[in-house]
Amino acid sequence: MSCAILWFRNDLRLGDHPALRAVLDRAPDQILFVYIWEPSEAAPWEPGAASRVWLHHSLLALSQSIEKKGGRLLLRRGPSLSTLRNLAQEHGASYVAWTRCYEPALVLRDTAIKASLESERLTVETFNGSLIAEPWEVKTTTGGPYQVYTPFSRAVFKLRERRDVLPEPRILPPAPREATSLQLEELKLLPRISWHREIEASWTPGEAGARRNLTEFVRNAVSDYEATRNFPALESGTSRLSPHLRFGEISPNMVRARVEEALREPNVGHSLGYEVFLKEIVWREFAYHLLFHFPQTTTKPLRPKFERFPWKDDPERLKLWQKGETGYPIVDAGMRQLWRTGWMHNRVRMIVASFLVKDLLVSWQDGARWFWDTLVDADLASNTLGWQWTAGCGADAAPYFRVFNPITQGEKFDPSGDYIRRWVPELSKLTSHVHHPWKSSVYTGGYPQQIVDHSEARDEALEAFARL
Numbered sequence: 001m002s003c004a005i006l007w008f009r010n011d012l013r014l015g016d017h018p019a020l021r022a023v024l025d026r027a028p029d030q031i032l033f034v035y036i037w038e039p040s041e042a043a044p045w046e047p048g049a050a051s052r053v054w055l056h057h058s059l060l061a062l063s064q065s066i067e068k069k070g071g072r073l074l075l076r077r078g079p080s081l082s083t084l085r086n087l088a089q090e091h092g093a094s095y096v097a098w099t100r101c102y103e104p105a106l107v108l109r110d111t112a113i114k115a116s117l118e119s120e121r122l123t124v125e126t127f128n129g130s131l132i133a134e135p136w137e138v139k140t141t142t143g144g145p146y147q148v149y150t151p152f153s154r155a156v157f158k159l160r161e162r163r164d165v166l167p168e169p170r171i172l173p174p175a176p177r178e179a180t181s182l183q184l185e186e187l188k189l190l191p192r193i194s195w196h197r198e199i200e201a202s203w204t205p206g207e208a209g210a211r212r213n214l215t216e217f218v219r220n221a222v223s224d225y226e227a228t229r230n231f232p233a234l235e236s237g238t239s240r241l242s243p244h245l246r247f248g249e250i251s252p253n254m255v256r257a258r259v260e261e262a263l264r265e266p267n268v269g270h271s272l273g274y275e276v277f278l279k280e281i282v283w284r285e286f287a288y289h290l291l292f293h294f295p296q297t298t299t300k301p302l303r304p305k306f307e308r309f310p311w312k313d314d315p316e317r318l319k320l321w322q323k324g325e326t327g328y329p330i331v332d333a334g335m336r337q338l339w340r341t342g343w344m345h346n347r348v349r350m351i352v353a354s355f356l357v358k359d360l361l362v363s364w365q366d367g368a369r370w371f372w373d374t375l376v377d378a379d380l381a382s383n384t385l386g387w388q389w390t391a392g393c394g395a396d397a398a399p400y401f402r403v404f405n406p407i408t409q410g411e412k413f414d415p416s417g418d419y420i421r422r423w424v425p426e427l428s429k430l431t432s433h434v435h436h437p438w439k440s441s442v443y444t445g446g447y448p449q450q451i452v453d454h455s456e457a458r459d460e461a462l463e464a465f466a467r468l
């Protein structure tokens with residue numbers, strides 16, 4: 001009887017899963033589906049608190065789907081190599097497969113694990129299940145990595161080879177009866193204090209939730225995406241697929257295929273929405289391309305001269321920003337949406353990030369760390385790109401002299417003030433002054449004073465940047 005191991009990581013789904021297809025081909029009799037929780041103080045970017053909440057529910061959903069089809073998900077805790085090795089020895093597995101990761105520390109770890117297992121006569125195969133184009137698949141004309149988005153996206157769209165979406169298997173082989181698993185609760189992914197209830201109420205982690213989300217977005221909203229995507233008050237202005245993509249509950253290949261399929265349906269006229277949406281998916285690809293080729297960028301600016309930037313060490317202001325108490329309504333609305341739901345709209349991410357690095361002169365690394373802990377979609381590649389882009393120190397970044405004005409950004413992208421009123425209840429009675437409550441005579445329930453004057457802060461930032 002042949003036995004194989006499928007090691008789940010950031011690919012918590014059964015559909016469009018090349019590594020799953022491979023283990024099914026190799027070992028139709030017995031499969032050890034395993035997820036290994038390997039928390040380590042040494043790993044600088046182990047999942048933050050909000051991501052762990054998501055992971056808990058995503059593992060629950062995956063394990064239920066596997067069980068419905070006849071298999072069993074084994075949960076283990078500890079070093080990945082010894083866990084895989086022991087599993088293989090205990091159950092006589094000779095084949096191991098997994099989906100490739102691209103984060104620098106994981107690339108090193110996985111390369112070592114593969115070599116070690118192979119030296120013990122196991123066959124190991126790894127697959128691309130998380131990207132449309134793996135970081136080495138597209139190259140500039142001189143053979144190097146891209147640092148500018150537009151030519152990168154053109155190269156990705158030109159890629160000839162397209163993988164068909166793999167169907168979800170109807171049945172799965174059982175795990176050996178004696179194979180043991182921890183209970184999900186034993187991984188201790190949920191926080192001890194219950195700050196996460198609203199996160200749980202806001203989302204449906206797991207493959208079914210991801211597919212529903214994609215279907216509804218493509219059916220109802222993608223055609224208007226170009227017009228709606230910058231307005232945070234619109235619930236379905238964007239897809240909200242990011243945490244599902246982050247945990248691999250859906251693949252970008254499925255997203256691309258679903259959008260292209262919709263475009264082929266009768267009565268679907270050409271709309272910029274589809275195109276722009278696919279381009280956003282390619283921003284995620286770009287983020288992975290950069291992270292893979294410039295692994296130092298998780299902590300260091302891509303453009304070295306920015307290493308000398310005189311950031312302020314200002315824990316008090318950083319705290320006010322984290323709590324959404326800066327006195328700038330759109331910034332505070334975003335930071336409170338993040339704390340309560342684990343997610344923030346992209347436009348608002350850019351505004352709050354710009355406010356931290358340019359108005360408060362607090363480093364982008366401090367901002368990235370807070371996002372890492374509080375976002376359910378916290379993703380090392382996209383988070384690093386987003387912060388370096390905003391700070392002006394990354395690839396294809398916003399020029400440093402582009403300082404978002406948090407008041408006019410609010411007026412432009414939340415013109416009715418609905419988004420602000422929703423997340424900042426102190427301002428719920430304001431209408432015309434919702435973007436500048438200090439001008440209003442209506443009681444604003446203790447809403448804080450502005451912690452900096454934007455125009456003075458802007459001048460200070462520009463001077464500091466000019467000195468570079």
Ligand SMILES: Cc1cc2nc3c(=O)[nH]c(=O)nc-3n(C[C@H](O)[C@H](O)[C@H](O)COP(=O)(O)OP(=O)(O)OC[C@H]3O[C@@H](n4cnc5c(N)ncnc54)[C@H](O)[C@@H]3O)c2cc1C
Nearest residue numbers: 238239240241242280281283284346378379382383386387
């Ligand atoms: C400072 C900052 C930090 C960010 N941190 C993260 C992060 O940790 N994880 C994360 O997934 N995204 C991050 N982003 C990118 C972006 O804000 C989110 O992907 C987006 O808001 C997710 O919402 P959505 O799924 O509704 O997006 P949609 O607008 O529906 O876009 C569809 C998908 O395209 C991808 N995408 C869209 N915009 C970007 C982008 N600018 N960069 C990379 N991928 C993109 C995402 O996978 C997204 O789910 C960050 C942006 C900024 C400015």
